[in-house]
Amino acid sequence: MSGKSFNVSPSRVVSQRTKFRRIITSIPVPQSLSTLRRLGRYEARSMHGQLPVLWHKAKDFQVYDKFGNCWIDFTSTIFVANTGHANPRVVSALKKQLAQGLLHTYTFASEIRAKFLEKLIKSLPSFCQKAFLLSSGTEATECAIKLMRMYGIGVNPEKKVIISFKGNMHGRTMGAEMLRGDPVLSDWIGYKDPNMQALNFPYPWLADSSRYDWGLKFKKDMDLLLKHGLKPQNICGFIIESYQGWGAVFYPKDYIKALCSFAKKNRALVTFDEIQGGFGRTGKLFVFQHYGVTPDLICLGKGISGSLPLSAVVGRKKIMDLPQIGSMSSTHSANPLCCAAGLANLEALSENDLVRQSQRKGKLLSERLLQLKDKYPERVFWVSVRGLLAALILKDPKTGKPDADFANKVCEKAMQKGLLLVHTGRESIKIGPPLTIPDAALQEGLDVLEECFEEVERQAR
Ligand SMILES: Cc1ncc(COP(=O)(O)O)c(C=O)c1O
Numbered sequence: 001m002s003g004k005s006f007n008v009s010p011s012r013v014v015s016q017r018t019k020f021r022r023i024i025t026s027i028p029v030p031q032s033l034s035t036l037r038r039l040g041r042y043e044a045r046s047m048h049g050q051l052p053v054l055w056h057k058a059k060d061f062q063v064y065d066k067f068g069n070c071w072i073d074f075t076s077t078i079f080v081a082n083t084g085h086a087n088p089r090v091v092s093a094l095k096k097q098l099a100q101g102l103l104h105t106y107t108f109a110s111e112i113r114a115k116f117l118e119k120l121i122k123s124l125p126s127f128c129q130k131a132f133l134l135s136s137g138t139e140a141t142e143c144a145i146k147l148m149r150m151y152g153i154g155v156n157p158e159k160k161v162i163i164s165f166k167g168n169m170h171g172r173t174m175g176a177e178m179l180r181g182d183p184v185l186s187d188w189i190g191y192k193d194p195n196m197q198a199l200n201f202p203y204p205w206l207a208d209s210s211r212y213d214w215g216l217k218f219k220k221d222m223d224l225l226l227k228h229g230l231k232p233q234n235i236c237g238f239i240i241e242s243y244q245g246w247g248a249v250f251y252p253k254d255y256i257k258a259l260c261s262f263a264k265k266n267r268a269l270v271t272f273d274e275i276q277g278g279f280g281r282t283g284k285l286f287v288f289q290h291y292g293v294t295p296d297l298i299c300l301g302k303g304i305s306g307s308l309p310l311s312a313v314v315g316r317k318k319i320m321d322l323p324q325i326g327s328m329s330s331t332h333s334a335n336p337l338c339c340a341a342g343l344a345n346l347e348a349l350s351e352n353d354l355v356r357q358s359q360r361k362g363k364l365l366s367e368r369l370l371q372l373k374d375k376y377p378e379r380v381f382w383v384s385v386r387g388l389l390a391a392l393i394l395k396d397p398k399t400g401k402p403d404a405d406f407a408n409k410v411c412e413k414a415m416q417k418g419l420l421l422v423h424t425g426r427e428s429i430k431i432g433p434p435l436t437i438p439d440a441a442l443q444e445g446l447d448v449l450e451e452c453f454e455e456v457e458r459q460a461r
Helices: 028-040 088-100 111-123 137-155 174-179 212-227 255-266 288-290 336-351 354-375 404-416 440-461
Strands: 058-059 062-064 070-075 132-134 163-166 195-200 235-240 269-273 298-301 311-315 380-386 391-395 428-431
Touching: 058 428, 070 440, 088 336, 111 132, 111 311, 132 137, 137 163, 137 174, 137 298, 137 311, 163 174, 174 195, 174 212, 195 212, 212 255, 235 255, 255 311, 269 404, 298 428, 336 354, 354 380, 354 391, 354 440, 404 428, 404 440
Parallel strands: 163 195, 163 235, 235 269, 269 298
Antiparallel strands: 058 062, 062 070, 132 311, 298 311, 380 391, 391 428
């Protein structure tokens, strides 16, 4: 996610008092500015760029500040709080773990870790036999890189090429940024690993007809890499962000199917990065299920705990056990508090049938966003919705070019009216409420989005 510095001069805004929203101060709130400034002074600026709201409390699908304001949350703190902010099951599991008095174990055994792992593996598809627990998504990516390389080198010493997609996001550490294949963002690395290559992303809008052969497109894209000297037998794995993040852009199904059969034929592994899309966000437990394929590894994060720093790589035992005892570790991984949150979060997900809820509510979301596109065909370039994940991709009606400024303005206006949207810094607005959001709050949030959209559109004319 890239960012923008939002204006922090308080604006007088129309007050809002509805069942789900309350805005009763200027926005940003004048009393919040000293804290925002302190963060600006002491924290590296790369952490910033989100909307200037000082969060005090977040409960289920609502966010509160200390000054009497309350927002409907369409962000889930960037796709983390799938089971709702401060889910009661998670809170009570954390309290119990705190009361037990075990806050850290590193690699020493704990009962809560065994309980969580057992529940996790049993909740996942059958190829998921073992997991490696970590703390952040980017660590899970690094772990998947290591496993794919170790697997490949075990087959043939030259089998170490990892194929990713240009523009995909897998995290901010070195390996993860190299996968992105972006010469500007990975400039700081200083060299290009010849064993990491990236395909162009198969944006669905590139197809000139609904009969476009995406399987053939994959073959042609792959041939381009092969023409430059890459040998198929030297590919150890593919890593796929399950949809391209900034615009929730899904791959054409036939493209992914062709990729998976190519990988199988050439004994390469397929890793799906489900860090953002996993745990019901898109109306299925995992995004790869939309494509009708079975990966070898999945990377999990964000919604895995709904709150605490927890991530995982999961796959077949044979691959997961490639690193020797002690040769893959992370001090804070599998922390008892994170495991307690992870276990309670999985229970909350199934107890409330949230994956199905996400699919059902996704239909409401889709209907409303498609109406918006129909109303503003000159402004909305693309709508993507699956489950409770959506993105509107926007263009300038005059030039047809991407319009990030319009997206920023809608996000800012929505904040002033009591709705938090995911600001991407690009020409997209993303939507991802907690899967627990009531239908009426979802509809109200969409009303606000439409209102803001219309106001920004009117000002732009
Ligand atoms: C698809 C994907 N992969 C990896 C990451 C990195 O996760 P983390 O920020 O926990 O390191 C993100 C974070 O936004 C993501 O969306």
